[in-house]
Amino acid sequence: MSRIIRIGTRGSKLALWQAHHVEACLQQAGLATEIVIITTKGDVVLDRSLDKIGAKGVFTEELEVGLRTGHIDIAVHSAKDVQSSIPDDLELLAFMEREQVNDVVVSFQTDLDLQRPGLVLGTSSTRRKAMLKRFLPNATTAEARGNLQTRLRKLEEGQYDALVLAYAGVHRMQYDGLIRHVLPETRFVPATGQGSVAIECARNLESALKAELNRILNHPATHLCLTAERAFLRTMEGGCSIPSFALATLDAATGAVRLHGGLISLDGTELLEETQQADASQADALGVQVAERILARGGRQILESIRQQRGENVA
Numbered sequence: 434m435s436r437i438i439r440i441g442t443r444g445s446k447l448a449l450w451q452a453h454h455v456e457a458c459l460q461q462a463g464l465a466t467e468i469v470i471i472t473t474k475g476d477v478v479l480d481r482s483l484d485k486i487g488a489k490g491v492f493t494e495e496l497e498v499g500l501r502t503g504h505i506d507i508a509v510h511s512a513k514d515v516q517s518s519i520p521d522d523l524e525l526l527a528f529m530e531r532e533q534v535n536d537v538v539v540s541f542q543t544d545l546d547l548q549r550p551g552l553v554l555g556t557s558s559t560r561r562k563a564m565l566k567r568f569l570p571n572a573t574t575a576e577a578r579g580n581l582q583t584r585l586r587k588l589e590e591g592q593y594d595a596l597v598l599a600y601a602g603v604h605r606m607q608y609d610g611l612i613r614h615v616l617p618e619t620r621f622v623p624a625t626g627q628g629s630v631a632i633e634c635a636r637n638l639e640s641a642l643k644a645e646l647n648r649i650l651n652h653p654a655t656h657l658c659l660t661a662e663r664a665f666l667r668t669m670e671g672g673c674s675i676p677s678f679a680l681a682t683l684d685a686a687t688g689a690v691r692l693h694g695g696l697i698s699l700d701g702t703e704l705l706e707e708t709q710q711a712d713a714s715q716a717d718a719l720g721v722q723v724a725e726r727i728l729a730r731g732g733r734q735i736l737e738s739i740r741q742q743r744g745e746n747v748a
């Protein structure tokens with residue numbers, strides 16, 4: 434009798450893995466589902482790096498239109514791709530259990546030495562580029578846009594020695610065999626939300642259905658950590674084009690949330706980091722506080738110089 438839950442997703446293999454994961458959870462709970470594929474700007478514009486496409490929500494906007502028109506009931510996103518503030522008529526209904534958060538180095542070369550002079554690493558993330566400049570100064574980076582399969586094809590063609598990617602996506606696509614190094618998350622701190630899947634819906638979706646979907650899909654510990662990380666991102670005025678990073682963890686013994694957040698200059702020379710912890714009930718405030726500390730300690734100047742380098746400095 435119950436209606437069919439329409440699950441909106443992008444069409445990339447990783448997005449479809451995530452949508453099928455959601456579908457499996459819902460079906461397990463007895464709900465009927467249907468997957469609806471929607472193409473986003475981020476899937477179409479592949480010739481420019483993300484920071485040059487500019488607009489926020491390049492991977493989410495068309496899905497949000499689908500939520501508004503009722504074409505889909507929920508949208509499935511990589512939590513990392515969801516902008517820090519979402520429109521008032523939409524809400525994030527659930528954050529699913531997080532995968533291992535690290536960035537990893539993937540290569541066909543089995544003996545890949547990260548210290549080798551002239552090593553070429555493929556990435557399009559401003560955060561990864563800046564961290565690699567700082568922590569692996571012998572390496573150079575090259576643009577690597579497109580979905581995982583496209584990037585791996587470019588790797589196979591020899592455009593780079595290796596790719597720097599999120600473990601979560603590599604693992605979900607079953608490329609674990611190509612992982613040569615797991616970068617420590619204390620140094621190569623991941624992007625906000627990395628490794629979790631976020632579920633978005635229209636605020637006016639039936640409240641009984643929202644409650645049921647939340648019960649089935651939400652992972653409370655992940656939700657708490659992402660609340661702190663997303664508050665950090667929102668306060669940093671971030672977006673995916675700013676090399677900020679934030680990783681929250683939950684201390685099982687005390688129930689406290691610990692947040693390690695920061696900002697790095699594009700050339701990697703300036704790095705501001707801050708770690709603080711707070712009671713779980715203060716997760717959002719913790720994110721705001723860590724970001725405000727970073728901004729006050731010189732983060733504002735770093736952001737300003739990034740804007741100037743991009744020529745976005747409108748008076």
Ligand SMILES: NCc1[nH]cc(CCC(=O)O)c1CC(=O)O
Pocket residue numbers: 511512513514597598599600601602626627628629630
């Ligand atoms: N827009 C890129 C993106 N968004 C989510 C993932 C990986 C999976 C995840 O972090 O949840 C990736 C690829 C990458 O960073 O390697």
